[in-house]
Amino acid sequence: MFHPLVLSLFLYFPEDKSEYIPAAISFMIFLIGAFFTMRLIIKVSKREADRAKELEDKILKKQTPNQDS
Template identity: 75%
Template structure:
């Protein structure tokens, strides 16, 4: 009894299926936004990794040139 009461509070299936349209539109908008955000994060991460690698090579080159001098 209690289990079905709890589920009935959260589940709502409208008879008029056109009520799903706004939810679907907002879902698609947020999905596209999440995808774009993830792509931007990955792109920024790759740039930062390239900068870190370049800095690491520069530090290693400075150490080897200091040891040779």
């Protein structure tokens, strides 16, 4: 399917391992950013679920007396 020469163009393993440092730093920055973004999404989702539950309870309380009459 792919020629081995084409695939080998994308592989680069530097002899000087200090070239990995900028990649590791940017990886850590994005990893930390992804972690905090996920925590924010979970927090907002829980808040919205609580609001929806409160609204549901409020609507059910209003409907209950009307059904008895």
